Amino acid sequence: MVLAMPTLDLATDPNKVLLESHSMFAKASAETLDKILAAGRPLLAEKNKLLFLQDDPAEYFYLVVSGWVKLFRETLDGDEAVIDVVNTGHLVGASAVVDDGQHSASATVVATSNLISFPVRVLEDAMTQDPALALGMLTSIAKQRRKQSREIEGLTLQNASQRIGCFLLRLLPATAEGSHTLHLPYDKSLIAARLGMKSETFSRGLARLRKDADIGVKGASVTISDVYFLANYVCSACSNDFPCEDLR
Amino acid sequence: MVLAMPTLDLATDPNKVLLESHSMFAKASAETLDKILAAGRPLLAEKNKLLFLQDDPAEYFYLVVSGWVKLFRETLDGDEAVIDVVNTGHLVGASAVVDDGQHSASATVVATSNLISFPVRVLEDAMTQDPALALGMLTSIAKQRRKQSREIEGLTLQNASQRIGCFLLRLLPATAEGSHTLHLPYDKSLIAARLGMKSETFSRGLARLRKDADIGVKGASVTISDVYFLANYVCSACSNDFPCEDLR
DNA sequence: CGACGTATTGACTCGGCTCAAAACCTGTGG
């Protein structure tokens, strides 16, 4: 269901604020932002809705206003590698403009989400006209690249419970200290896939953290009794120290 | 030892040709290229020479003219994750200009190499003046990002011998068919690290390929009796089919 | 309450790691 354009004053449009806060658009001109926003269409997507498939020619990219979207790649024999799971404020599929106009991964919605879809065309055009936007794109892709480097490192050097602990730490605000309680953001089985392990292994890994890193688990809510104690357990197998800014 | 400027006519300078062939500079203006080349200094580096450390403020980046350079990250407890091992035509450390001026990995020379060092400053300046260069940087980083996505996928979905087979296939020209003999480009222990495994595992993995994918191994020379047979063994656990362009 | 999806637990297998010993290379000097 496609609705009419938002009638809000653009200056206070929350979507504009959200888009502006993304590193890709941070330095773009006001005109660029308005042009892109004007081409956006709200989209309410239910769980399991497929946004696009890897290697599809990219027609649209999406801004996540609320909800969660999974990015993944599928192998010939049916396995899938989860590249990322993203929420509010993240863009999905926008990097197709630098990937020969093709999506480099598939995307599905994993929890009912409010999205805004934008034609990739509009972004392409805007990029040729606003050099600040091209630079923003550069900043944004560079950030993704850094994040992926850490991802690779984690996969090769950290074991299951360390990866889980690392994931938990990244859910906390960067300034966190002492004790904290948090809520797992999506299904444990999806977290497991996101971390490159099976759900049974995730379950056992969490149990292990309960013993070794003094955390408490009750359903989807996790209590960390001492952030630095957990960080110490997790980050010894990691090249950057807590609170690992790059990975957020 | 820093030598005088090359006295070659720039139009036929082989270094210029090499730099131009890099996706980052492919579309840069002739002036940009000349300005950057003029700031370059040849550097003959022996095995084990350290070029820079991760998190160092980036002063120089390097063009590999010949030889091999290892990019890696080191953990607190002394383990290292090899991000990449690169040779002729590749740039090392250039992406610092989009990473807050810091190197995101360490780099050492692993086989006697001819390098050219360039001040990062010069690249920064050039980028602000030549929009085509900024776009080239974008293209280049985007390519790295795609490559890393595949890397992550391989790490989570392929077993040791499949990763080895994949590595072998990527050493071949993209058009390869039938039977081929190739020469491993650097030490087996380094290849192992590059593929995220121990050298013993590499050794056994290669032995396994000998049985299952009909390859022959004699020292550093490897004979593949049928490229597609090997590809079939390797690529079933992979989301893109042979000859996997993106990973090169 | 019952039913369905999700999560946990148990028993087992297997791949990759560890540690140690043997084999293989490569270069050096007698």
Next chain:
DNA sequence: CCACAGGTTTTGAGCCGAGTCAATACGTCG
């Protein structure tokens, strides 16, 4: 040409972490 030293690679035995398969427990929604 051979002997030897140094490094690299291979092989072997044993262990441990993660995957598999199957059964059980938990939660939530009708």
